[in-house]
Amino acid sequence: xxxxxxxxxxxxxxxxxxxxxxxxxxxxxxxxxxxxxxxxxxxxxxxxxxxxxxxxxxxxxxxxxxxxxxxxxxxxxxxxxxxxxxxxxxxxxxxxxxxxxxxxxxxxxxxxxxxxxxxxxxxxxxxxxxxxxxxxxxxxxxxxxxxxxxxxxxxxxxxxxxxxxxxxxxxxxxxxxxxxxxxxxxxxxxxxxxxxxxxxxxxxxxxxxxxxxxxxxxxxxxxxxxxxxxxxxxxxxxxxxxxxxxxxxxxxxxxxxxxxxxxxxxxxxxxxxxxxxxxxxxxxxxxxxxxxxxxxxxxxxxxxxxxxxxxxxxxxxxxxxxxxxxxxxxxxxxxxxxxxxxxxxxxxxxxxxxxxxxxxxxxxxxxxxxxxxxxxxxxxxxxxxxxxxxxxxxxxxxxxxxxxxxxxxxxxxxxxxxxxxxxxxx
Numbered sequence: 001x002x003x004x005x006x007x008x009x010x011x012x013x014x015x016x017x018x019x020x021x022x023x024x025x026x027x028x029x030x031x032x033x034x035x036x037x038x039x040x041x042x043x044x045x046x047x048x049x050x051x052x053x054x055x056x057x058x059x060x061x062x063x064x065x066x067x068x069x070x071x072x073x074x075x076x077x078x079x080x081x082x083x084x085x086x087x088x089x090x091x092x093x094x095x096x097x098x099x100x101x102x103x104x105x106x107x108x109x110x111x112x113x114x115x116x117x118x119x120x121x122x123x124x125x126x127x128x129x130x131x132x133x134x135x136x137x138x139x140x141x142x143x144x145x146x147x148x149x150x151x152x153x154x155x156x157x158x159x160x161x162x163x164x165x166x167x168x169x170x171x172x173x174x175x176x177x178x179x180x181x182x183x184x185x186x187x188x189x190x191x192x193x194x195x196x197x198x199x200x201x202x203x204x205x206x207x208x209x210x211x212x213x214x215x216x217x218x219x220x221x222x223x224x225x226x227x228x229x230x231x232x233x234x235x236x237x238x239x240x241x242x243x244x245x246x247x248x249x250x251x252x253x254x255x256x257x258x259x260x261x262x263x264x265x266x267x268x269x270x271x272x273x274x275x276x277x278x279x280x281x282x283x284x285x286x287x288x289x290x291x292x293x294x295x296x297x298x299x300x301x302x303x304x305x306x307x308x309x310x311x312x313x314x315x316x317x318x319x320x321x322x323x324x325x326x327x328x329x330x331x332x333x334x335x336x337x338x339x340x341x342x343x344x345x346x347x348x349x350x351x352x353x354x355x356x357x358x359x360x361x362x363x364x365x366x367x368x369x370x371x372x373x374x375x376x377x378x379x380x381x382x383x384x385x386x387x388x389x390x391x392x393x394x395x396x397x398x399x400x401x402x403x404x405x406x407x408x409x410x411x412x413x414x415x416x417x418x419x420x421x422x423x424x425x426x
Contacts, residue, residue, distance in 0.1 A: 014153045023134050023206045028161060030090075030196030031127040033189040035169025037062065037120075038367060039247050039267075040185030041100075043177040045113065046251075048104050056248055056371025058113045062121030063244070063364025067357040069122040074129055074353030075222070082130050082207045082349075090197030093123035097190035101183045121360075125197045129352030130207075132158055132336065137208035155337045159329050160278035170247070170271070174264035208349070223351035227403040228342040232335045233358040234396045235298065239328060240362020241389025242305060245370045246270055246321070247363075249308075249382030252374035253317065262314060269318045273325025274332075281333050290334040291404045297330035298397055302390040308383035324386075338404055362389060 015021070038059045045055035077085045100116040135154040176184030223229050247267060254263035304323045311317040335355060343351045366389060370382035 011153060011157060014150050014157060017138060017150070019138075019206045023131060023200065023203045024161075026196055026199035026203060027127050027131045028165070028196075029192060030125060030200045031131070031162070032165050032169055032196065033193040034124060034128065035165040036173040036185055036189040036192075037124065038244065038363060039170045039251070040173045040177060040189055041117070042248060042251060042367065042371075043174065044101070044104050044182050044186055047177075047182040048107055049110075051375060052248060052252055052371040053368075053375045054110055054371075056367040056369075058110070058117050060364035060368040061114050061117040062124075063360045063367070065118045065121030066124045067361035067364065070124070070126050070129075070353040070357035070360065071223075071350055073126050074350035075347075077126070077130060077133075078208075078347060078349045081204075082133075083201045083204055086125055086130075086197055086201035089123050089125050090194050090201075092119060093125065093197075094190045094194040096120040096123055097186055097193075101186045101190075105183060125193060125200075126349075126353050126356060127197070127200060128158065128162055129349055129356050130200075131161075132352050133208050133349040134206050152337055155333050156278055156281045158336065159281070159333045160275055162278075162332070164271075164275050170267045171264040174267075178260055223343050223347040223354055226342050226351075227400075228338065228405070229351055229354060231397065231400045231403050232338065232342075233354050235294070235331070235335060235393050236355045236358035237362035237365075238298070238390045238393025239301075239331060240359035240364075241366040241393075242301070242324065242328065242386040243359065244363035244366025245382060245385035245389070246308075246324075248367045248370040248374060249379055249385070250317075250321075252370075252379035252382055256379050257314070259314075266314065266318055266321060270321035270325045273322040274328045275325075277326040277329035278333060281330055290337045291401060294331055294334035294338070294404070295397060295401060297327055297334060298390070298394050301327035301331060302387070302394050305386045305390050308386060309380050311383075312380065342404070365389075 015024075041059040041062060042052070042055040045058045046052055049055065073085055073089065096116065096119040100113065100120050103112050103116050132154075135158070136151070139148040139151045139154055172188065173185035176188055181187075250266045250270075251260075251263045254260050254266065301324065304320065304327050307320055308317070308324070311320055336352070339351045339355070366385045370385040373381040373384070
């Protein structure tokens with residue numbers, strides 16, 4: 001249930017937060033490659049090997065590596081600062097992308113591509129979680145300070161930004177790979193990561209405070225020890241399966257109908273639905289709890305994903321893809337909003353990277369399975385992967401939803417734009 005309130009704080013007030021633009025602009029450029037990497041690998045490796053299965057497997061290796069290393073990167077950023085993690089990370093990533101590109105163009109054996117994909121994925125800079133941590137440092141709850149109502153607006157704004165990158169990124173990567181050179185997407189991805197990451201790291205004044213020497217000796221509990229974070233991670237695996245399954249299956253579908261250029265358009269429509277829903281979520285003053293919105297959004301996502309496999313025309317697939325995209329943003333925003341209530345400030349970046357890593361892991365599994373299915377049975381069977389992933393994640397969410405309630409009784413968190421109150425159990 002939601003109502004709108006004319007005087008609630010919205011995007012305009014959020015963007016007037018002191019120092020916001022100094023990390024938003026470089027952060028936008030630096031997070032763009034995250035949306036380009038998987039599709040760029042798939043298009044390049046499929047071009048050099050002729051197999052979607054091989055292409056999906058290489059992309060999956062990079063995704064698994066990111067999922068495993070991203071939380072460690074977030075933990076190090078919480079402890080030593082984002083700059084200390086970003087500077088070596090972007091350099092390693094740019095070098096790894098160059099190696100992977102060279103090996104693929106040289107028709108190196110598959111095992112060599114797998115080896116190169118490991119550091120490529122492991123070194124992906126976690127710009128999105130770092131930006132969210134910067135918002136949380138300014139707007140989230142802290143000792144002696146309640147969370148600002150703008151925290152929910154920030155969560156919606158970040159989802160919109162993420163989805164805008166997933167509108168632009170795959171389209172750019174596809175255009176470069178199909179219209180310029182098969183390696184064009186990866187080259188652009190590496191360059192954007194390097195330049196954007198270095199500029200973002202230079203904005204030291206806006207990064208969250210580190211857990212200095214006074215807390216370094218104290219034992220640090222991982223954000224994953226919080227039961228609610230584990231439930232959200234499983235939930236985000238299903239969202240990742242939608243992203244990965246859609247990328248590979250839409251690519252295969254476009255090739256099947258002899259119109260490879262339409263792939264970027266179809267994926268862009270899907271991501272545009274996500275972005276529009278994110279804008280709407282930020283423009284609504286929600287009265288229902290984030291947990292209830294997460295469940296409702298996930299049910300809708302599962303229902304819409306169930307029909308993808310039956311779509312055999314560009315128009316129908318674009319229409320249903322738009323609906324699927326519209327259902328993703330509410331789930332993502334609700335999940336990220338819950339994190340602020342579930343974990344302490346010292347573990348926020350790590351918690352955000354667990355969720356981002358879960359998306360990457362789900363995406364990695366999806367591109368592998370969807371690639372194999374597309375090779376063996378055709379593009380339509382690849383669309384069964386998003387359905388399977390969302391069904392399994394929804395079952396977990398419904399079973400363990402009680403763990404998404406903060407342990408601290410009476411703590412208040414942002415429930416929507418312009419509204420505050422205790423987290424409700426529903």
